[in-house]
Amino acid sequence: MSGQILSVESLSAVSLREGGQAILRDVSLSLAPGEVLGLVGESGAGKSTIAKAVLGILPSGIRITEGRIRFEGRDMLAMPRAEVRSILGSEITLIPQDPLSALNPGRRIGPQITDGLRLRRGLSRSEARARALALLSEVHIRDPERVLGAFPHQLSGGMRQRVLIAAAFSMEPKLVIADEPTTALDVTVQKQILRLIRAMQETHGTAVVFVTHDLGVVAQICDRVTLLYAGRVIESGHTADMLQRPAHPYTRALIASSPRYDRPDVGLAPVPESVFEGLRAEIAAFDRERRA
Amino acid sequence: MTAPLVEARDLVVAYGRRNRLFGAPFPGVAVLHGVNVAIGRGETVGIVGESGSGKSTLGRALLRLVDAAGGRILFDGEDITRKGEDEIRPLRRRMQMIFQDPMSSLNPRQTIRRILAGPVLLHGLEVGPAAADRRVAAMVERVGLPQAVLDRHPHELSGGQRQRVGIARAAILKPDFVLADEIVSGLDVSTQAQVLRLIADLSAEMGLAMAFISHDLSVVRAICHRVYVLNGGRIVEEGDCEAVFAAPRDPYTRALLDAIPLPEIDPGWLQRGTGDEAA
Amino acid sequence: MADAGLDAAGARAAPRRRSRTGAALLAEPKVLVGGGFILLLVLVALFAPWIAPKDPLEQDLMLGTLPPVGFAGTEPGYLLGTDDLGRDVLSRIVFGARVALTVAFVAASLAALIGTVLGLAAGWFGGRVDAAISRLVEIWMAFPPVLLSILLVAILGAGLHSVIAAIVIIDWTRFCRVVRAETMAQARMDYVTAARTVGFPGFTILTREVLPNVAPVLLALVSLEMGIAVIVEAILSFVGLSVSSDTPTWGGMIAQGRQIVHHGWWVLAFPLLVLTLTVLAFNMLGDGLRRALDPVMRR
Numbered sequence: 032m033s034g035q036i037l038s039v040e041s042l043s044a045v046s047l048r049e050g051g052q053a054i055l056r057d058v059s060l061s062l063a064p065g066e067v068l069g070l071v072g073e074s075g076a077g078k079s080t081i082a083k084a085v086l087g088i089l090p091s092g093i094r095i096t097e098g099r100i101r102f103e104g105r106d107m108l109a110m111p112r113a114e115v116r117s118i119l120g121s122e123i124t125l126i127p128q129d130p131l132s133a134l135n136p137g138r139r140i141g142p143q144i145t146d147g148l149r150l151r152r153g154l155s156r157s158e159a160r161a162r163a164l165a166l167l168s169e170v171h172i173r174d175p176e177r178v179l180g181a182f183p184h185q186l187s188g189g190m191r192q193r194v195l196i197a198a199a200f201s202m203e204p205k206l207v208i209a210d211e212p213t214t215a216l217d218v219t220v221q222k223q224i225l226r227l228i229r230a231m232q233e234t235h236g237t238a239v240v241f242v243t244h245d246l247g248v249v250a251q252i253c254d255r256v257t258l259l260y261a262g263r264v265i266e267s268g269h270t271a272d273m274l275q276r277p278a279h280p281y282t283r284a285l286i287a288s289s290p291r292y293d294r295p296d297v298g299l300a301p302v303p304e305s306v307f308e309g310l311r312a313e314i315a316a317f318d319r320e321r322r323a
Numbered sequence: 324m325t326a327p328l329v330e331a332r333d334l335v336v337a338y339g340r341r342n343r344l345f346g347a348p349f350p351g352v353a354v355l356h357g358v359n360v361a362i363g364r365g366e367t368v369g370i371v372g373e374s375g376s377g378k379s380t381l382g383r384a385l386l387r388l389v390d391a392a393g394g395r396i397l398f399d400g401e402d403i404t405r406k407g408e409d410e411i412r413p414l415r416r417r418m419q420m421i422f423q424d425p426m427s428s429l430n431p432r433q434t435i436r437r438i439l440a441g442p443v444l445l446h447g448l449e450v451g452p453a454a455a456d457r458r459v460a461a462m463v464e465r466v467g468l469p470q471a472v473l474d475r476h477p478h479e480l481s482g483g484q485r486q487r488v489g490i491a492r493a494a495i496l497k498p499d500f501v502l503a504d505e506i507v508s509g510l511d512v513s514t515q516a517q518v519l520r521l522i523a524d525l526s527a528e529m530g531l532a533m534a535f536i537s538h539d540l541s542v543v544r545a546i547c548h549r550v551y552v553l554n555g556g557r558i559v560e561e562g563d564c565e566a567v568f569a570a571p572r573d574p575y576t577r578a579l580l581d582a583i584p585l586p587e588i589d590p591g592w593l594q595r596g597t598g599d600e601a602a
Numbered sequence: 603m604a605d606a607g608l609d610a611a612g613a614r615a616a617p618r619r620r621s622r623t624g625a626a627l628l629a630e631p632k633v634l635v636g637g638g639f640i641l642l643l644v645l646v647a648l649f650a651p652w653i654a655p656k657d658p659l660e661q662d663l664m665l666g667t668l669p670p671v672g673f674a675g676t677e678p679g680y681l682l683g684t685d686d687l688g689r690d691v692l693s694r695i696v697f698g699a700r701v702a703l704t705v706a707f708v709a710a711s712l713a714a715l716i717g718t719v720l721g722l723a724a725g726w727f728g729g730r731v732d733a734a735i736s737r738l739v740e741i742w743m744a745f746p747p748v749l750l751s752i753l754l755v756a757i758l759g760a761g762l763h764s765v766i767a768a769i770v771i772i773d774w775t776r777f778c779r780v781v782r783a784e785t786m787a788q789a790r791m792d793y794v795t796a797a798r799t800v801g802f803p804g805f806t807i808l809t810r811e812v813l814p815n816v817a818p819v820l821l822a823l824v825s826l827e828m829g830i831a832v833i834v835e836a837i838l839s840f841v842g843l844s845v846s847s848d849t850p851t852w853g854g855m856i857a858q859g860r861q862i863v864h865h866g867w868w869v870l871a872f873p874l875l876v877l878t879l880t881v882l883a884f885n886m887l888g889d890g891l892r893r894a895l896d897p898v899m900r901r
Contacts, residue, residue: 386799388795388798388799408804412801412803413801415798415799415800415801416801418799419799419800420795420796420799422792422795422796423792424792427791427792427793428791428792428793428795428796429793429796430793430797430811430814430815431793431815432814432815433814441800441802441810442800442801445800445801445802446801489796492796492800496800
């Protein structure tokens with residue numbers, strides 16, 4: 032499809048370790064420029080795997096068996112490694128899940144932001160520093176000078192995540208992959224971070240792939256959603272449509288099982304076994320077809 | 324209302340209190356500043372707060388796993404604040420705990436059978452391995468696990484299964500009070516609902532007094548009758564879940580509720596609320 | 603509704619590995635190879651009088667410095683040749699295994715025992731107990747080990763007992779540190795808190811819950827220590843501080859062989875080879891034990 036900033040086409044992957052166990056089953060999704068796509072699924076569904084595949088950081092035990100990943104129309108899987116490297120960290124950046132381990136504990140914050148600017152954008156030291164300060168202000172850090180000179184362990188979890196968001200947007204990327212960026216944060220901090228990501232995304236016109244297991248987060252921040260189960264796309268569409276008129280029983284069940292503070296009856300109703308049986312049957316049928 | 328089973332009165336807990344070789348002991352940092360909670364038989368009470376609020380510490384203080392620097396803890400009318408470990412041990416059968424991370428709360432080198440039979444034999448609820456085995460098998464079935472897990476080790480089970488074993492271990496002694504410390508925090512929505520259902524059923528069956536610690540207000544709503552909201556080591560709001568959630572009085576509680584994204588379209592949600600972080 | 607081992611998202615539960623320790627151990631090649639060699643050596647040492655072709659002490663100056671089988675001028679029956687006093691190299695190596703293994707097992711076990719007891723105490727009780735034991739270890743480790751060994755031998759006289767004493771007195775600290783660290787790590791785990799809530803008394807928790815989890819690291823270290831003990835014994839007998847020169851030891855043979863290495867290289871080479879293989883085997887066994895016992899049980 033033309034015009035799409037990211038297009039994953041029929042991507043399949045297997046795990047080499049578990050005897051060829053399928054990790055991704057014919058996954059297709061697409062993202063328009065400036066759009067926010069939610070990649071939802073429970074643990075093991077494959078959403079992180081897709082994110083890593085796009086970023087080119089799949090672990091060695093997982094191999095892509097077919098499909099394409101197109102960034103602005105160019106097939107990243109077919110590109111020479113050097114070209115892929117020039118895109119990653121520059122036009123496609125990452126907001127990682129764990130802000131503590133993503134930052135080098137032995138270095139101050141400043142260099143960790145300015146490194147990329149100086150290396151990839153050729154900025155001078157003072158230019159990079161000015162830009163870093165501007166970015167830290169943009170993510171609502173009140174004392175950017177102090178933060179630049181601080182070490183990661185001196186900042187709170189929310190602050191660290193803001194730093195990482197600043198770093199991700201510092202390259203003016205076309206696409207940002209946010210891999211469960213708020214899972215490790217308190218709920219009040221999460222709201223601030225979500226608001227921030229949305230604001231940055233709108234200001235810079237960046238497309239975002241937002242990986243999460245939380246349907247509530249998806250509802251508030253994503254334009255479109257893709258729901259995964261066992262590496263297979265179960266349902267896909269605009270957020271409003273999927274939440275208000277879910278087509279697949281699994282989608283309906285997930286929404287019905289998510290506890291809500293305003294409805295005491297929800298949350299104790301587990302996803303019915305019949306839904307899982309249906310899903311397993313779908314997966315098995317897919318696997319059979321593949322083998323044939 | 325009948326007297327509560329578990330109570331904390333003006334509870335103060337501090338960490339890092341160190342005895343020095345010379346001079347006065349270093350007082351440490353106070354984590355709980357005069358907290359009052361009461362949990363009665365048959366009720367599930369939520370203890371809610373964000374990280375650093377002191378909720379986990381409160382739970383452990385109620386079980387006398389940490390020492391109180393001030394205030395009192397009462398269990399079934401008895402003041403247990405200053406009791407030593409040896410005096411508390413006989414009470415331990417009646418107060419149990421379910422942990423957040425089932426991977427680290429189950430001994431990796433023991434089979435599920437041993438993990439569950441140990442407590443039973445220790446307290447003499449059954450005599451002899453055969454009788455203990457029967458009770459263990461019954462419990463395992465009650466929590467919805469296949470008998471096959473008994474001979475497995477924790478790392479061979481899935482996260483949801485491990486959590487059920489944790490629940491089985493807490494329930495097998497037929498306690499009066501159970502502390503559930505963030506027990507569904509790492510779980511998927513579907514597994515979470517199963518575990519919550521199991522807890523609710525067991526609690527009703529056994530007439531347990533339960534303290535449910537969580538940072539997730541939505542989960543608390545699903546399972547608790549009453550709730551305490553903790554902020555910075557102090558209780559800022561308490562009451563029946565319905566009342567607190569429908570009309571929170573404290574601004575912190577309001578902020579907490581407001582910050583929860585619900586799975587439905589709400590265009591104003593993102594911009595609502597105050598406070599953007601700082602340095 | 604039973605949870606059938608499949609997580610919600612269809613991911614499988616951790617694959618069922620054979621959970622019995624024995625099976626896991628036998629599946630690890632390093633354990634088989636290293637352990638196999640040591641077992642063989644133990645058998646050789648045990649049945650030395652029946653295995654050794656000649657009397658290791660019997661001197662025959664007429665048959666001095668004979669080369670091993672396959673070279674010119676060899677005498678049948680002396681497979682690996684003889685030393686300058688006409689003693690059979692092979693037989694001396696076989697009997698030398700007795701000394702090496704005795705030192706290895708006794709010294710390593712004693713050092714492990716002392717170190718583990720103190721390490722467990724330090725790691726479990728913490729506070730002042732830990733402070734006292736840790737200071738002790740630090741001060742102890744400041745003493746130069748070689749000096750200490752020589753001092754010991756001077757006091758106790760040369761012999762196996764002083765070799766063993768020297769090794770134990772120096773190396774217990776190694777065990778203490780490792781066991782202390784591992785105990786502290788395990789004591790922090792939730793399953794220990796769980797044992798407390800269940801009502802197990804402290805000492806029971808230490809032995810029933812913590813010790814089995816410290817054991818893998820400990821066992822691996824014991825095996826490594828045995829290799830170290832063999833080398834230390836060889837060094838001490840090389841410098842004549844071990845048993846009397848009549849009793850065959852690998853180190854002693856190496857010392858003798860060094861002096862006649864130009865026309866009797868086999869007297870040096872074969873004991874050295876066996877020594878090397880033995881230490882390698884202990885190291886391999888230790889590494890294999892660590893691998894086999896750790897990942898199966900740990901995350």
